Amino acid sequence: MVRTVVVLGGGISGLAASYHLSRAPNPPKVVLVEGSKHLGGWIRSIRGPGGAIFELGPRGIRPAGALGARTLLLFFLFPRTCGEQVSELGLDSEVLPVRGDHPAAQNRFLYVGGALHALPSGIRGLLRPLPPFSKPLFWAGLKELTTSRGKDPDETVHSFAERRLGPEVASLAMDSLCRGVFAGNSRELSVRSCFPSLFQAEQTHRSILLGLLLGAAFSTAGRSSQPDSALLRQARAERWSQWSLRGGLEMLPQAINTDLTSRGVTVLRGQPVCGLSLQAEGYWKVSLGDSCLEADHVISALPASVLSKLLPAEAAPLARVLSTISAVSVAVVNLQYRGAHLPVQGFGHLVPSSEDPGVLGIVYDSVAFPEQDGSPPGLRVTVMLGGSWLQTLEAKGCVLSQELFQQQAQKAAATQLGLKEPPSHCLVHLHRNCIPQYTLGHWKKLESATHFLAAHRLPLTLAGASYQGVAVNDCIESGRQAAAQALGSEIDS
Ligand SMILES: Cc1cc2nc3c(=O)[nH]c(=O)nc-3n(C[C@H](O)[C@H](O)[C@H](O)COP(=O)(O)OP(=O)(O)OC[C@H]3O[C@@H](n4cnc5c(N)ncnc54)[C@H](O)[C@@H]3O)c2cc1C
DSSP states (O other): OOOEEEEEOOBHHHHHHHHHHHTSSSOOEEEEEOSSSOSBTTOOEEEOGGGOEEESSOOOBOOOHHHHHHHHHHHTEEEOGGGOEEESSSOGGGEEEEOTTSHHHHOEEEEETTEEEEOOOHHHHHHSOOTTSSSOHHHHHHHHHHSOOOOSSOOBHHHHHHHHHOHHIIIIIIHHHHHHHHSOOTTTBBHHHHSHHHHHHHHHHSOHHHHHHHHHHHHHHGGGGSOOOHHHHHHHHTTOOEEEETTOTTHHHHHHHHHHHHTTOEEEOSOOOOEEEEOTTSOEEEEOSSOEEEESEEEEOSOHHHHHHHSOGGGHHHHHHHHTOOEEEEEEEEEEESSOOOSSOSSEEEOOTTTOSSEEEEEOHHHHOGGGSTTTTOEEEEEEEOHHHHHHHHHTTOOOOHHHHHHHHHHHHHHHHOOOSOOSEEEEEEEEEEEEOOBTTHHHHHHHHHHHHHHTTOSEEEOSTTTSOOSHHHHHHHHHHHHHHHHTSOOOO
């Protein structure tokens, strides 16, 4: 039986792993070790003037799909036996949903050729030629349905999209999507690892459209047997596209931390792990500089490249593989404007690399969550900067000043959204190496890491954004699975 589990990294993955461990029928002693003073990793919300909320990292969590539902079930209405439901974290009344009929759920834009273009929605939108696309997207759909299955075990997102949907969809839509989700390059990212549902749909049904349609039908049919809660039913009935929390998403890690502490989990902050060594008796020594911890099992929810530097010499092959999972940086610039209005209403817009190598997109925070605008309310938008522009600056060793990012962001807001007046409030944060890149062949790295851990029976489990999904829901699921593996059991949601 596992007696002590040490969880490395207090981002959402490590918090989720600890949360599950602490709820096991016979919970082990759990120690969560976070290097910084702050819990939640990239999830960080700052309160600005008049109480406005500025998200420095994620700003919305998707409730759709099995993982989206699991997150809502897990942290909000926790179903107990006899149908009684109890809110474990006390956050239910804080949830801010974006309902399906809201402009932030319905409208997304691409900024191409110096103009904003609404992405088509509904069948009629697919039948008409809608700029920036030269032909109705119906033709891309027809091509998709008649294209045969790819033969390679992996493919870049660009090549996959070009083969199945044509060059325009690949270079405008998929290029932008990769920038929006991964701040990455569609010509380098792996479709198998970044968009597994598209890859699987092609493998199983020969067509992504058929696969997604059939998948949606089966998931609706299978729902009746899944756990349920009032909040989840509400999310489905109102077709939520995403949700946040009134005081910002950071309320989630804060509430998990309070819950963990009340359950006897030791949460150490400001204690970076400096090394791991495996003792002859089979347990780990986790070095924290001045002190060390002993663990029967370690769950690492650290970025792969960080863990690679902490592993002992016996695990050098694993360290080598993990060191190749790189990450890119993003500069997040939160802007607030007084008395300003957006030219369109929607979630936000993405910018393909051909249009601007540095601006990934702009999120219209005030449209999705006006409750967070503060008093008196001010228009909030977030400009995400990154891509090849930032990579080149980093590679050249340029000085990456706050002024540079602020200037770029204000310029983008002025040109792309007409927000020409200076903002009343501005926050600039450069997040170095914040989004892991699942490049072509990422699946082989995961296979090799899993094989090494199994072959050497190392009491170590990997969790976190570096492996199988960067979205908050993916990270929470990776924590759940890691906890189950550490305990050698299945954990119910
Ligand atoms: C700008 C941005 C916007 C995003 N937007 C969204 C969004 O809208 N929706 C969505 O679903 N997802 C979004 N994501 C993705 C998502 O937020 C992240 O993938 C996720 O939060 C990563 O969680 P994690 O716990 O795996 O890793 P991290 O958050 O990186 O946590 C790792 C933790 O390990 C700690 N650590 C590092 N080294 C050590 C050490 N030596 N010892 C101890 N601790 C250490 C770090 O301090 C950190 O707290 C966004 C990400 C970013 C960066």
